Amino acid sequence: MALELKSISVSFGGVMAVSEVSLALEPGRVTGLIGPNGAGKTTLFNVVSGIISPNSGRVILDGHDLTSTPPHRRARRGVARTFQRLELFGSLSVLDNVRVAAEIAGRERPDVVAANLLEQVGITGRADSVAADLSTGSARLVEVARALAIQPKVLLLDEPASGLDEDETLRLGRLLRGLAADGLAVFLVEHDMELVMDVCDVLHVLDLGRLIASGSPDVVRRDPAVVQAYLGVA
Amino acid sequence: MLALLDVDKLLTFTIIGLSTGAIYAIIAAGLVVTYTTSGIFNLAHGATGMLAAFTYWQFRFAWGWPAPVALVVVLLMLCPLFGAATERFIMRGLKGTTEVIRLTVTVALFAGMLGLANWIWPPDGSRVAFRRFFEGNTVPLGGINVSWHRVITLACAVLVAAALRYIMFRSRAGVTMRAVVDDRDLAELNGGRPDRVAMLAWALGAGLAGLAGVLLAGEQQLNIEPLVLLVINAYAAAILGRLRSLPWTFAGAALLGLLDSYYLGYLDGRIIPSTMFGFSLNGLRASIPIIVLFIALVAMPVSRLRVGAVRFREKHREPVWSTSLLGAVLLVTFVIAISGMLTRANTLLAINGFVFAIAALSLVPLTGYAGQLSLAPMTFAGLGAIAMAKLPGNGSILTLAGAILIVAGIGAIVALPALRLSGVYLALATAAFAVLVSKLVFNQRQTFQTGNIDVPTLAIPFVDIGSPRSRLILLSVAFAVLGLCIVALRRSPLGRRLIALKDSQAAAATLGMNLTATKVAAFAISAGIAACAGALVGDKVSPQQYDFLQSLPVVLLAVVGGVASVAGALLGGMLLGGSLVLVILAPAMTNISKVLPGAIGITLGRNPSGASEQIAENFRALAGRWGLISVAVAGGTGVWFLANRGIISNWSFVFAIAVWTLGVVPNLPALAERFDRRTVSAGIWLAAGMAAAAFIDWGTAVGSSGWRLLVLIAVVFTIGPIGERLLDRSPRVRPGSPDAIGLTDDLTPLEVEDAERRIGVVL
């Protein structure tokens, strides 16, 4: 068990954005989290990465309670993430975005690490351009590379495929499978159902802050509660 | 009998305190209203009140208008108009800029208003007194007599509180205002008009500032700086209200007023001695609000990491070694070359320019890279000067190193409590620090014993640095070396971290970066560099040079020059030094020079990357073309040679070198490109321009120095642009007008996403 969330609840001004969510991520697996907009997926990611602290519940990584650990220490313990609303370092070059992460993590030859990671996610030839000038799709891939630069144990991806074209999405799927094969625990929030069904080993469904279904993608797909949440039919 | 006396005394000091608090409350309320509706913390809010007080004085006492007429004109007409115009023409243009720029523009406004007041109402002019309302009349109240002015002040505060409550909760405009406070985007979607609301709020805020200014002037008389600074105290009240809550702001203001008056009545000189361990505590009373401000800031809840990076209009580039080295060498060569031609007075001015430039340079890593605004660079410079003078070693390199280390340490320590803060809160904390140091440290016998101290010149083995000329050269070398250090920093891992801190704190933290440690490093480096600005002056200095108000123009011009680059710091420092040059050369221009920095700063909304970036844009085509660069350098050397041999006069040298660098050099790449009618005609035009610049004896042709400067500017801006037109260089790309985005400029990914979010495609 790499990461465990124990009955996490978050409320914003009385509105429960996440309520009593418990789930676990396993190394070597891609765990999917889906749900309509506003379901609380990003909020849950913010809890895991330490950007907000939950009203109740605990975040446990490899047996260590991280609930009150600041974000940068969680990162050093192996939690990395990307952002739904892009958070690239806009005035650094694409290469430096990844390099600075490798430097923060204290890796040897950060420039080489960065160049390799960019190649791995499929960003080539744009290493020297300013990050602010990237298209959404490329920017998302750079965020993935940057998160990988700190050699995480748990990787949280918030809608990494939105803005990617079909080829890029396929490539991303293969990358995620590869990362899982290397022992990473991948936590994927994504609206592209094809990608989710393709790469996820386990799927959780969030609606109005609650987990309404969990299981293998095939099982979840047929779950009546999920169908209702997505299509609004009884 | 004794007990009775005590009650009277208590009552007296309570009423004094409450009426002081009432003034703070009125100012602070205006500040809160504008901040919450427009998101801009108006550092010039106090200056508005000051200007209003002066205007009122002009009408009421100088021209003898009846008080009600003067009050209506100033408070209900001029102030609101001024506030609305400020919002409409200055602040509204600041969308999409960083908080640093937004704050700096209000600093510009501050500096401009200060200059304007000094211009219209020179401090030395004798004036009719500013009298209180109903001066001499008192009301008996519980056994003591209270002046009508105080009663009116208190009544005003109560009225303002009631009126604000009514406006905010009952009127349509107020309800919209509160909606805007809660969620600007949402208010906009629901048909509210945040811009109109912001304009109203600024009008209201300026009116309140004016009211407070008039009331305060009745108590304190008309003195520009005390008025402006006393108003800064009101910031503490606004911060106690967390810049949002008006009731808490009023409570905070009352607390501050009472603290001040009880201190005066009960503690000063009795319980708290006037000296302690040999240190004077004279400045303590005036520091109370600042101390409260500091405590309130430190007690602020930690701001949550903001997710959702904003796309800023500023553009900055990583400096390249070759250009930086070339720049450093050229700078020092240039200074050595002209230093022999400068008069003593001009040399001293140039020295000043470099001192400012080094102070501005200290903001590059902190403000330019890490995005943290400090309003105290000159305070650190002052600490550096003291350290250089007091540390053993008599100005040796080791003394300098010690001074840098000590001040860097102080910078780190000051930063620590302030680090949890960001943006406006951090800027205010540094302002509080600056004022505290002025009031409690710089006025000690142990620091500036007799009002000024002698900072030894840097002792370098085998080099004699005694004359102003050698000090100027030393300072230019120091700037060049420090500038190269900054370039090295920017290209180092720490430099990348500083940028990461500015661009996205959320991403930096979730990648494992310790934000606090990084900010401390930025503060320490910045303080260390600022220390050099003080330690290297090699002259007598006085505490006034390191006052809080002296930091404002430095910050302002650093940002105007371009705070993310070394060249910008140099340009900013020289602009500041240059506005002093204007004063010396042309007394008639003194007044213009006073408002100049403010006037330039206000344009930041249009060009947030700074002037150096814009100028650099002109020279970018030269990059890496060493042949052309040699031609450029050779031309400059040639002009210098002519002047040095006495073939052309000093003024002709100034004209020729300006035309060469600003008019001809940017056109060199296009000239060299091909050989046809266009290039030939442009070449002839530029050569003729150069000849005119060099061989007309401007010193005799134009009568006064002030006119010469204006003619110089006109000449430079005729020769260069016409040459450009002849060469048909496409018009320079101006950093995007916001109106063009989406029409002629492509939308960036983040804008697309923002649009998507607003439409509801993604959340």
Ligand SMILES: Nc1ncnc2c1ncn2[C@@H]1O[C@H](COP(=O)(O)OP(=O)(O)O)[C@@H](O)[C@H]1O
């Ligand atoms: N900082 C915040 N303040 C108030 N409400 C928030 C905040 N962040 C998210 N919410 C609310 O919490 C709910 C969940 O949002 P989010 O986690 O972004 O959903 P998802 O990522 O699943 O689309 C939404 O109703 C959203 O409006």
Ligand SMILES: [Mg+2]
């Ligand atoms: Mg989301």
